[in-house]
Amino acid sequence: MLTLTNVEVKYADVILVLRGVSLQIPEGGIVSLLGSNGAGKTTTLKAISGLLRTELGEVTAGAIEYRGERIDGLDPERVAQMGIIQVMEGRKVLKHLTIEENLRLGGYIRRDASRADLDRVYDYFPRLRARKGAVSGYLSGGEQQMVLIGRAMMARPKLMLLDEPSMGLAPLIAAEIFEIIRRLAAEEGTTILLVEQNAKAALRTSAFAYVLENGRVVLEGPSASLAENEDIREFYLGMSKLGEKRSYREVKTYKRRKRWL
């Protein structure tokens, strides 16, 4: 459905953030993108959605293709109209608007957005229905994240780019969010590209995963097998081989990272 081939991204013509990232996202299902801070996950999403262009970034090499059509270099509005909606990190609700107004704006690009769409969102998030007149800036973190996902659903995207939906949420709420994401893919047939730092949850939710490090894909594979990967277990899941205690003296992070590059 979506293919990235050797995508390179520069900010302000100077800062090279992605150095040749290739991804394949098949129709339907969930693909997750893991990596530590500054690895280039968010940049990858913004390169796809076109939002890069609003912050002096540019795809300088490679190609992004959506259903066989080049979309790198398109305006973000255009990309969204093609059915790719990005849910940005940091719970960017439209603070002074109510929940319902937020959702209605989400359906802005679809002229046929209707009551039924709103109800569908409210069925997924009953909590939002109860508080639909509330000013969204005063909601709790979890509720704001629900507003964001609901807002993206209003556009009936074919592909949803989710940027760290669990960030800063209580584990219970985070679990609820991941459950919703799974249902979205299963019931609505929405393809999802999930960016996460919470590797454990992401691997459990997705079918396939990529690991990004320093602007490069260093590992890829079915989520189940990645979860068994020694490096992943150690660096992202915080587990050692057999779950036994290890002293920091034995950790040779540097060497192991070296092997990837």
Add this chain to the structure above:
Amino acid sequence: MFRVPFYPPSGVYADSYEKDMRIVKTGTQRVLAALALAVLVLLPLVASSYHLRLLIGIGIAVIVGLGLNILTGYCGQLNVGQSAFMMVGGFTSGLLNAYWGWPFWAAVLPAGLAAAAVGVVFGIPSVRLKGLYLALATLGAQIILTWIALYGITVTAAGFSVEPVKLGSLAFNTPQKFYYLALVFTLGMTLAAKNLMRSRLGRAFIAIRDNDRAAEGMGIDIFRYKLLAFAICTFYAGVGGSLLVHYMMWAQLESFTLQDSIWYVAMIIVGGLGSIEGTIFGVVFITLLKELVLVVGPMAQERFTFLPIGAASGLLLVFIGSVAILFGILEPRGMAHRWSLVKAFYRLWPFGY
């Protein structure tokens, strides 16, 4: 704000902070500065009164513009009432001179301080807020102060005559003589501004401009520093106003209109926000442009008889307004940035980077 780094000519290395912060960094620069100064000093021997009057106007505008650039360019606050504060300074020193017989030398400091005091009164409510509310408050200041001068005080409404500046028996009452006074003041105030802005104070202003929250986090008292920037700005305006009044030997309301305030904003935008040299470029450029339109306008009016009465003054507004807008869009960093690009190019040639 992105700036072109300073590329020293090759072979010149700053091996201490003192050297790096110097204004005049190389021997060549010293020679050039001395030459420029010599030209400025010797100019009245060859220039006509018309040119000198133009230069005096530029000098005074540089002082006023510097104040504005310290506030707008360095501290990121907008002031659209600069000429009203000039008026406060001008009238203060004019009244002290005409009614209490204070000489210019004694009146110029109170003039600056009075302008700064009035400025602070208008600044306090808006500077407290984040955002560009000072622009609104200074627009209010321009309107309120003009009204007070027009209806509140009888003397200032009509205008009154002021004595020329005297030093011993020497009276600065011709353009030739006043030129030197203006030169000394302009150079002095320019150096003061340059020094102020490379001190701790200047860095605090820049920090506030670039990110007020982060500046606050670093322990900079935003309210105090913004107010201080505004006080400095209006002080410069007051001194400029005082000079203007004593130069014209006549104090009147018409020298300080809202439109004048906007010209000052145009000057620093065109010249370059946050740049002392830029202020000078901008003042010179806009002043010459104005002069050009003042010559061309009436000619056009005469030639094209279909133009309505007053079209010439409209032409001035359209012309300078458009130039300022074009600068804002095409070269927001002003002429100063262009100049540093030229310098960098010259020093780095033939290597681009």
Add this chain to the structure above:
Amino acid sequence: MLVISGVMNGAIYGLVALGFVLVYKSSGVLNFAQGYMLLLGAYLFWFFKVTLGAPIGVAMAAAVAAGFAVGALIERLALRRLIGQPLISMITVTIFLALVLEGLVSMTWGTYPLQHVEVFRESTLRLGRIVLTSQNLVACGLALAAAGALIVFFRYTRIGLAMRGVAEGHQIMQSMGINVRHILNVSWGLAGVAATVAGILLGSTFGFQLGLSQIGLLAIPAAFIGGLDSPEGALLGGLLIGVVESVVSGYVGNAAGVPAAFAILIATMLVRPYGFFGLERIERV
């Protein structure tokens, strides 16, 4: 009496202030050119009415359409090119726009007041000691209707909702596929419409002259007192400023109304920095 005439004019100020709010709310720009858009709108109406000899209704419609075009054009040619630059550059550009607009008007029509146009038939109405002219009444009614229409538009239509959204963040809106530039364009256009309608009404009351822009300046305190981002507040602020201006001018004389309005603006900053109806800043760290 003074209060009544203040309310009459206040409705018009409120309309101008509304245009100011439209632009501020969607882009954060304080539009210093608002009063001059009013001036141009008034003169355009005069041009259609007197120079081209169109009937009143046609001239008004044409002027309003032209007002929209002027607003949209300003956005397209100047403001759009400044996206991504500090707010201060955008605001200074509106200041210079004010110069250009005033200059254009005086280049085309000169600096003298134009011939008076009777827009509405004069007749007076007496209510006890209060004397109203039909001119005032109709102007006030039209201003209120236009302001009301804009507020309804802002509240209840799709584009109105999008405008309120744009105010909160351009990138968020773009991530939803909403064309921010288009929305801003419409906001500026509507600001032009508000200014033009107000300009026609003010021009027919005070005469078609350059001084109209000064009256347009009153929209700034009106908008601020109401809260820069509140359309309803702008209307109420306009009414308040209208009353204050009329009462102060009446008792103090000497055109004290305008400075008084700005004095109120500064006083408002002290007590209610976000105006009386403005949105409070929601800052969560």
